[in-house]
Amino acid sequence: MTEPTEDIILEMRNISKSFAGVHALRDVSFRCRRGTVHALVGENGAGKSTLMKILAGAYVADSGEIVYKGRHYDRLTTREALDSGIAIIYQELNLLPYMTVAENIFLGREPRTSLGLLDSKRMNAEAASLLNRLGVNLNVRRLVGELTVARQQMVEIARALSQQVDMIVMDEPSAILAGHELEILFSIIESLVAQNVTVVYISHRLDEVFQIADEVTVLKDGRVVGTKPLEALTRSQLIQMMVGRPLDEVFPKSRGHRGETALVAQHLTTDAINDVSLRLHSGEIVGVAGMVGSGRTELARALFGADSLRSGSLTIRGERRRVSSPNAAVRLGMALVPEDRKTQGLFMELPIRDNITVTILDRITRGAMLQRRLEAEAVQKARGELAIVMASDRQEVQDLSGGNQQKVVLAKWLATAPTVVILDEPTRGIDVGAKFEIYQLMRALTDRGVAILMISSELPEILGMSDRILVMHDGAIAGELSREEATEEKIIHLATTGRGLAEASETQTGQAID
Amino acid sequence: MTTTLTAAIPPEARWSALRRHIPYLIVYGLILALGIYGTLNSDRFLTDRNLLNIFRQSVFIGTAAIGQTLVILSGGIDLSVGSMVKVSVLVSALLMNGQPENIGVAVVATLGLGVVVGAAHAFLITRLKVAPFIVTLGTYSILRGIAYTISTTPIGRAAPPVVQFYDLKVGPVYALIVAFFVLLVVLMFVLRRTRFGRYIYAVGGNEQVARLSGIPVNRVKYGVYILCSVLAALTGLFALSRSGVGDPNIGDGLELETISAVVIGGTSLFGGRGGLIGTLGGVLLLGLIGNLLVVLNVNQWLRDLIEGAIIVIAVALYKQKGRQ
Missing domain, CATH: 3.40.50.300 (P-loop containing nucleotide triphosphate hydrolases)
Incomplete structure (x- = not known):
């Protein structure tokens, strides 16, 4: 050359x-x-x-x-x-x-x-x-x-x-x-x-x-x-x-067995979102598309109790609940993997171990004491399940690569055995290999009956992973698309105009709730 | 997972474990060096009496510094520690008024006052969202004002058993020192082996992450601020056993002394990093310097100068840890 x-x-x-x-x-x-x-x-x-x-x-x-x-x-x-x-x-x-x-x-x-x-x-x-x-x-x-x-x-x-x-x-x-x-x-x-x-x-x-x-x-x-x-x-x-090896660039297939209703949100309104209703079933992945600033992240925060609701209600596994703080959300079996892992997901200066077990300290405490053995087991399990590459679990998270950091965020939430997982840009800034691992993990979770709400700016990811797609525009849900009917074009149209394409107008509901 | 990709372990990884311990090496190294220097230059230094005295004098800053460490680890700061000690000395001396039968009431009331002050701090910080520096700067002044309103001259009297406690020995060492080390060990245990301890590091490491992880951040703050004020109240009780009277001049500058000890001990002022072993080192180092100046007949005012120099140099050194 x-x-x-x-x-x-x-x-x-x-x-x-x-x-x-x-x-x-x-x-x-x-x-x-x-x-x-x-x-x-x-x-x-x-x-x-x-x-x-x-x-x-x-x-x-x-x-x-x-x-x-x-x-x-x-x-x-x-x-x-x-x-x-x-x-x-x-x-x-x-x-x-x-x-x-x-x-x-x-x-x-x-x-x-x-x-x-x-x-x-x-x-x-x-x-x-x-x-x-x-x-x-x-x-x-x-x-x-x-x-x-x-x-x-x-x-x-x-x-x-x-x-x-x-x-x-x-x-x-x-x-x-x-x-x-x-x-x-x-x-x-x-x-x-x-x-x-x-x-x-x-x-x-x-x-x-x-x-x-x-x-x-x-x-x-x-x-x-x-x-x-x-x-x-x-x-x-x-x-x-x-x-370094060929990879099938295919998203793991949905097995499409949608279970019972895991979460129902009705008429959620906060400072940033307006009258949002949605329903999540166990075993399905619901994608949330929309422009940055359309209220996607704020929807996640509202569901998780991080932003206070002006009005609206949440029903989790059939029971009406008040989720006033992330603490309450966690206790109800919810998890949120936030969009920015460095400022919202991880304690960058704390060891990997402390990051993973921070959500489950009550479960590894006997009497008043943290049980080192239970903690080591929890970390070991997460490490195996997610293939986190680390020298030791005492290593600070800031020394890990982006993909491995994201795995630590996931590990910290999987440790809680959640039933509803909200993922906000789950593969942002991580390499192709780690991406596929995360996609497969998401499928493995839905196979276990977890309900996933996945916010993403990457349309191939939305189209490839979602069983249903909600498109947000200007703080509200502009439409819902099924896996079969969704195309990049339809999503972009909904996201930018808040209205469906002419030929999609009969399927556009404006309401995700039936 | 089926696709396991190995990313190279970043080079900084190896520093991770080591760099946490560098401040300890420096602080305890300095203590050792000064100890050797003192031994070689004065035959009054390495005596049981002198060493016990260093420890006993360190108990006052030390007890308050334990609380300060917890607060700083959680990402806050408590500037009211010295004023809290001052008020505690006066309140306990007045309530005791020299009568042994009043000891119980005086102790409970003084520690209870600590709970109230700490809870007030936490309330202002968590509900009204005022920065800890501002809140405790305010209470520093308020408590000080209350103390001097109560009296500007010594007032009240410790009960005889309280005064005797100061010289009480358990085996070869003072009971005061034993009490301090018991406290220290208990709180080290709390920091390392309990959920509350982990939460303190988490909140100090990144409050937003802590909140989003489901940690009850506000409760953690109530915990550390209450502990800090209660430990300051206890410092006041210890101080009363030394002075015998409610002297309103006790506690002056203690807030900065405790912060100095914490910082010299390698705890980050931003929170989330550090611990009590470092603080103990910081407290002993400050005590040792003060003692050496006496033993070697050097001008006492040098203490401030040396203390300041150590803070700046130590923290500058810690900042270099692990950098290429």
Whole structure:
């Protein structure tokens, strides 16, 4: 694979990096061509982030060299990386919520007047023109904290562009975006490429990789599996490169035996949702689709007692219940796997063991004492059931990969033997392999008679896993679709307009309750 | 599961276990080093009498610091500890008024006052959602005001058995020290081996996660704040046994002393990380420094300076743990 050298903007040669004796990267070579979109994929722990952090100057490679725009570097400092036009957009956005869009974009480089005072007029004008260049219509005087995550991400990109930039690395930019926002991101990427900027796009979502990238480099266990142009690859070939073995990309089949009613919600209304009614049966998976902000997560929180109800009622296994707190919900056999495992699902600084057993401490207490033996058994069981990869159960959760972290969240809830499980974006930000494990686990749970409510932004996941699909729009359920009748088109139509497609209108009920 | 994929174990993993213990190594290492220094430089240091005194003097900060540790582990802070001690000394001295038959009432009332103050803290923090720093800054001042309204000069008197308790020995050591270690061990047990203990770490680790995990977060907060104020009240009773009278100057600055001990012991001010072994180390280290200055005839005011330096250096060192 020899390319004309003037085409290559970046080449990282034979990069190795280890932490405390463990190899994170071994002899990795990576190069990308100017003005293209280069996807970087691989499972969690494969070394993608480490490689990009070396490029950004956050880590120093143990060996290897970087050739960027024809210059050789043994190491790049953060300053050099910035000054030479490398920008990184991290998944966790680095913005100040109480400052305006323009102030964030020019943070630390505020334009001054000749007197040395802030020149906010110029700052606002330049910020507006930057956002214009991205094709984004946004009031630069608004506070960043008031914007949606997707818009905040655009501010972050605009900030990168406010300096001379040749290369932008985006670390899983889509993880925080819903469908229509993704299209905006893609059009931004296209306009960047048109301006001869190189984009390195890190993602788990293969659809996106195929849609946006020109070339892809696959990392696995700290080594490069290969770099290929995407037109030469099929989806299953790419998956095979990533996981090292062929995988049937099929969702485990529903056995379709729906049991008795597990939960009935009637006319739930909170600050964020309006008159939502639904029914869950044991043994079924009900998918909840809808745009980010349509009230999906708030529905989950309302069911789980995390947000207080203004009106409405819950009936669980035939009995009317007041679920005033998550504590009450847990005692009624409910579980919620929240959308953001780092801030809502896990105690990142506590050991794996404590995270798994936090929900069942009363069951492993005899007298006043926690029983170490019972606890070890519970952890051992979870570990086997979920195939959590860990060195020891005393390891802090923050040291695990995303997929393994998600398994710990699941483990903590499965330990309670719940009858109703609410999953909010169960496979967000985890690799293909762990995804399939979670799908199979969900099926195993329904086979045991558990009722699952699954919120997801990924339509293939919704279509592949759900027995029924509820589509939310503007805080209410816009319609219900059966597994057979559901298509991406119908879901998107319901989610964006709140109404069914013309040909689907007779099946659209607007009410999930019969 | 059928598809088992092995992800590489992240390199930071190995640090996980070790880095928790680094503060302990540093604190107890310092204690050992200072002990050796004291032994080599003064023949008054390594005597039974002196060592017992260090421990006995440490009981006061230590008892209050146990409560402070629980509160800080849960992600809060209690700035009212010193004022609580102050009020407790006065209340118990007044109620006792030198009469042995009043001891029971005085002790129960003083500890009961601790329950009330702690419950008030928790109520304000959980229901009215006022930050713990603000709530306890308020009660710091309120309790202090109450104490000085009661009296600005020594008032009331401890009953003789209470005064005798201060010098009472169980075998070779003071009963006060034994009582402190019993408390310490019980609460270490609570932290490590009970549900309440785990919940404290969970709430301090991430309150939102704790709530969503079904943990009764508010009850946990009631628990830690009540324990903290009750332990402060107990510190007041211990202090009364030492002073014999209700001296309103007792307890000054104790809230910061306890926070210093907790922080030097490696407990994170953000909560969720640390424990009582560290706090014990912090308390003993502070006691040892004070004692060494006396034994070596050094200017007493140096104590504050050294204490401050140790806090800053220790915490700066802990921050480096496990970083590449």
